[in-house]
Amino acid sequence: MNAAAPIASELLAGHVALVTGAAGGIGKAIAGEFAGAGCDLVLADLAAPDALAAAMAGEHGVRAIGVAMDVADEASVAAARDAARARLGIVDIVVNNAGIMQRESSDHHTLPADDLARMLKVHVSGAAIVAAAFIAGMREKGFGRVINLGSVIGHVGLPRRTAYSTAKAAIGGLTRGLALENARHGITVNAVSPGYVLTDVLRAKMEAGTLAYAPFAERAAVGRWAEPGEIARVIRFLAEPGSGFITGVDWLVDGGYSINGDPENSLGPLV
Numbered sequence: 652m653n654a655a656a657p658i659a660s661e662l663l664a665g666h667v668a669l670v671t672g673a674a675g676g677i678g679k680a681i682a683g684e685f686a687g688a689g690c691d692l693v694l695a696d697l698a699a700p701d702a703l704a705a706a707m708a709g710e711h712g713v714r715a716i717g718v719a720m721d722v723a724d725e726a727s728v729a730a731a732r733d734a735a736r737a738r739l740g741i742v743d744i745v746v747n748n749a750g751i752m753q754r755e756s757s758d759h760h761t762l763p764a765d766d767l768a769r770m771l772k773v774h775v776s777g778a779a780i781v782a783a784a785f786i787a788g789m790r791e792k793g794f795g796r797v798i799n800l801g802s803v804i805g806h807v808g809l810p811r812r813t814a815y816s817t818a819k820a821a822i823g824g825l826t827r828g829l830a831l832e833n834a835r836h837g838i839t840v841n842a843v844s845p846g847y848v849l850t851d852v853l854r855a856k857m858e859a860g861t862l863a864y865a866p867f868a869e870r871a872a873v874g875r876w877a878e879p880g881e882i883a884r885v886i887r888f889l890a891e892p893g894s895g896f897i898t899g900v901d902w903l904v905d906g907g908y909s910i911n912g913d914p915e916n917s918l919g920p921l922v
Contacts, residue, residue, distance in 0.1 A: 662892050664689030669735065669742045671722050671781060672749030674700045676850025677800070680879035681746055684887045686711035693735040693742055695720035696749070714739055722749045722777030728784045741788040744890045747778035747799045752815065759813040770818035779825055782840075786833060795838035796890045799826050803846045803905040819844070823901045830899030839898035841889050846905030849876040872907025 668685050672678045673694035682694055686707040692715040694700045694707070699717035708715040716738055721727040735742050751773050759767075778799050789795025804812060805819030822842050830840040847867045856862035868875045885904050888894060903909055 661689050663744075663887070663890065666744055666890075667691045667693065667735070667739045667742045668744035668746065668890065669693040669695060669731075669781070669785065670746045670748055671695045671720065671777075673703060673717075674698070675748070676852060677845070677848060677879045677882055678748050679703060680883035681748060681886055682707055682715075684880065684883040685744075685890070686713050686715065688887060688891075689713060690744070690890075691715065691739050693718060693731070693739065695722075695731055697721060720749075722747070722781050723772045725780055725784075728780050732784045732788075736788065741792050742785050743789050743792050743794050744796045745781060745785050745798070746886060746890075747781055747797070749777055750774050750800065758811060762814065767814040767817060770814040771821065774818040775821045775825060778822065782825075782829055786829075786838065789838050790833070790836045793837045794892070795833070795836070796894070797829060797833075797838065797840040798886050798889050799840070799842040801826075801842045801844035801901055803844050803903060803908050805844060806901075806903065807909050826901060827899045834898055837895075839889070839895060841897060841899070842901040843882065843885055843889070844901055844903050844905065845877060845882045846871055846903075846908040847876045848879055848882060850879055867908075870908055870911050871905065872911045875906065877904065877906060 663685060668690045670678055670681050670692065673682055674696040682692055682703060686692060691713050692704065692707055694704050694715060695718045697719065699719040701717035704715040704717040707713060718731040718734055720731040782797050786795065799822050801822040802819040804816045805822060808816045826840050826842040833840060853862060857864050882904055885902060889897065
């Protein structure tokens, strides 16, 4: 039996990818990675990221549109799906990247009662609603990729971020359930759980002195934070046709954060 030929990233040409939360740092990196692989793009955020779509189209020669989408609102998601299909065809790659941060850094019992519900609504219900809206088209096509964004904090937990860690932990269950439901339809469903990522927003906080780099870099085995592109490259790989034997897996892309311990129990904002 001959060895399988290597799968090149240009095989994303002819595919259409939806990236939610596209206006953020990781979302922009995902958009650039996919566009560079020849993938047409539907870039979604609460406000349509039209400028980003135009930049991706101009730089990479792909088709790209921006759409306004509230991932937790079924009508909003359905409208975006219909608009995307009318302009670009079936969306066969979905990256559930949209998310929010926990509003306060305090013990869970002192948080507003709806804090956990809000986290679950955006991170978990949002990912589930988006997947449900687009999987029918993937089944019609006989090919699909769904990649959900988790977090290392969903694996290890973090004090004073209980609502966030609970929501991100639930992404694992959603991913495994969807993977089993859709595996015989040419659709894979995986999660990617980043560690701390140096986005432009967090870099600005560090420059302003409101966020420390060192404590989180020191816990990671590699001794630093991730760049957004390092997360985006893993997501692109999972979207490629050659990743079809990988499904139901939550990929920790955390620089060894989850295996390195935290003797000082350091606290801080998540990414």
